[in-house]
Amino acid sequence: MTEVGEGAPHAQDLERTPFEILNGDYSVELRKKDGLVVTWKRDGRIIPVTWRSIQDYEGNTDIPRGFIQSARTLGLQVVEVGAGLAEFIPELALHQERRPIVIEPIDYRRLIDMLSEASSHELIDSDRALVSQVVKRARIYADPRLVRLYPVGIEKIKRYKELRGIADVVIDVVGGLIYTGEMGKWREYIDYLLKDDPPGKFYHSYHPS
Numbered sequence: 001m002t003e004v005g006e007g008a009p010h011a012q013d014l015e016r017t018p019f020e021i022l023n024g025d026y027s028v029e030l031r032k033k034d035g036l037v038v039t040w041k042r043d044g045r046i047i048p049v050t051w052r053s054i055q056d057y058e059g060n061t062d063i064p065r066g067f068i069q070s071a072r073t074l075g076l077q078v079v080e081v082g083a084g085l086a087e088f089i090p091e092l093a094l095h096q097e098r099r100p101i102v103i104e105p106i107d108y109r110r111l112i113d114m115l116s117e118a119s120s121h122e123l124i125d126s127d128r129a130l131v132s133q134v135v136k137r138a139r140i141y142a143d144p145r146l147v148r149l150y151p152v153g154i155e156k157i158k159r160y161k162e163l164r165g166i167a168d169v170v171i172d173v174v175g176g177l178i179y180t181g182e183m184g185k186w187r188e189y190i191d192y193l194l195k196d197d198p199p200g201k202f203y204h205s206y207h208p209s
Ligand SMILES: C[S@@+](CC[C@H](N)C(=O)[O-])C[C@H]1O[C@@H](n2cnc3c(N)ncnc32)[C@H](O)[C@@H]1O
Pocket: 047, 048, 049, 050, 051, 052, 081, 082, 083, 084, 085, 086, 103, 104, 105, 106, 152, 153, 154, 155, 172, 173, 174, 175, 176, 177, 179, 180, 181
């Protein structure tokens, strides 16, 4: 699975005027070749915050194609771990009455401010469109009417008794299970979230061991 920003540089990359916006442990950067890069730091480790599309999710992971459509139709309770700025949850949230749940420790409000500041810089059209798209998504993630956001790492999940057995589906696409310091416990966390009967499903981008 390719990371956002990978690939051959386009001629327009050369027109970019790079900048970096810092706020505490958060950084929003425009790099000449990679374009927009958003990161935050935890325990000295730099964690990328990416914005994969639904196509990326359904094409490069074990999420079945058309899943978002069936989740809406069936009104499934979806939980995403480490959603970042991905398209999937905002799309679901706008078209489903049942609010999706997100387990994601980033501070969306801070990112909204930083990305809004980024949009005041000189940007080529494609970067401007991307910044505007991810700000819109961040606003949806931060809106409690649309998303039930738990702003914690997955390793804290058992603090929330209301989340036990709640999920028809848990999704993790290069999200919390890779970045948690407690990788060996991933099955325990996922099982805590999944419904027993009928059993919930876990879709992800890799097979942790
Ligand atoms: C590489 S991004 C992936 C974002 C999105 N799933 C995508 O594919 O575009 C990893 C995300 O996992 C989040 N994350 C890091 N540690 C986490 C943890 N312990 N629990 C839940 N999410 C975590 C990060 O904040 C970041 O947004």
